[in-house]
Amino acid sequence: MLRKALTKKSIDHSDSGNFSFSFFCDKCGKEWTSPPQPFTGEGSPVIENEDALNMLWGNEHRAAFDSADLEAHLHFNLCPVCGRRVCDGCFDIAEKEHGGACKDCASKN
Numbered sequence: 001m002l003r004k005a006l007t008k009k010s011i012d013h014s015d016s017g018n019f020s021f022s023f024f025c026d027k028c029g030k031e032w033t034s035p036p037q038p039f040t041g042e043g044s045p046v047i048e049n050e051d052a053l054n055m056l057w058g059n060e061h062r063a064a065f066d067s068a069d070l071e072a073h074l075h076f077n078l079c080p081v082c083g084r085r086v087c088d089g090c091f092d093i094a095e096k097e098h099g100g101a102c103k104d105c106a107s108k109n
Helices: 050-072 103-108
Strands: 009-012 021-024 031-033
Antiparallel strands (some): 009 021
16 A cells, blocks of 8 residues: 555556556645666566565565655645645745745735
């Protein structure tokens, strides 16, 4: 089970060979997709047991998600007023009172 994603909407694009995830701006829906990470056990002749292969895939999947979720912090700003994660286009850095805010919250002040 994956932990909760940074943004309210995310999509898992992972398959048997690669792990990749999309995260979406909480305001406009702009998408950022993590670069694919290959599954190290894919086609491995060393791992013959299906259960072991599935366990390895699950472990790598969780690790790839955690890595992508951490990288998503570089692409989405936290609005200190409403708590949404928004892209640079939806963030008003000039709103100095709060160190920046999403454009919705900045326009209310």
